[in-house]
Amino acid sequence: MTNLIEVQVERLALGESTGETPIVLLKEKNGRRVLPIIIGFVEAQSILIALEKVVPPRPLTHDLIKNIVDTLNLKVDRVVINDLKNNTFYARIILKREGERVIYSIDARPSDSIAVALRCGAPIFVADFIFERAGEDNEPV
Numbered sequence: 001m002t003n004l005i006e007v008q009v010e011r012l013a014l015g016e017s018t019g020e021t022p023i024v025l026l027k028e029k030n031g032r033r034v035l036p037i038i039i040g041f042v043e044a045q046s047i048l049i050a051l052e053k054v055v056p057p058r059p060l061t062h063d064l065i066k067n068i069v070d071t072l073n074l075k076v077d078r079v080v081i082n083d084l085k086n087n088t089f090y091a092r093i094i095l096k097r098e099g100e101r102v103i104y105s106i107d108a109r110p111s112d113s114i115a116v117a118l119r120c121g122a123p124i125f126v127a128d129f130i131f132e133r134a135g136e137d138n139e140p141v
Helices: 041-051 061-071 110-120 128-134
Strands: 004-013 023-028 033-038 075-085 088-096 103-108 124-127
Touching (some): 004 041, 004 128, 023 110, 033 128, 061 075, 061 110, 075 110, 075 128, 124 128
Parallel strands (some): 075 124
Antiparallel strands (some): 023 033, 075 088, 088 103
């Protein structure tokens, strides 16, 4: 069984150092490694909106997903970045309903998963082998 490491969004990076490509940096909650994931501009904006707790006048896509989950009386239990194949990260959004044993596992891009998790207050996890393959030490300089 794969061990999971809880992470938090450390920051979004965008600029000359990233070639103008948005990168979300996930940091171990109880460690110093970071996992950089290249994401799209729309997803970066959505993550930033959630981090800054901005409430848009109309629901954006990730707000809509949260509204659907809430309306169906489900809960985003967690998000898991669970695989890395050919330099592409994969994730699952895990949904549960209170009092039920059924778990729904939905395939999603990590960027969308992170945006939804931030809106729903759900924890984000990364499989340990992904940190071994793609993580970086974030030791202070």
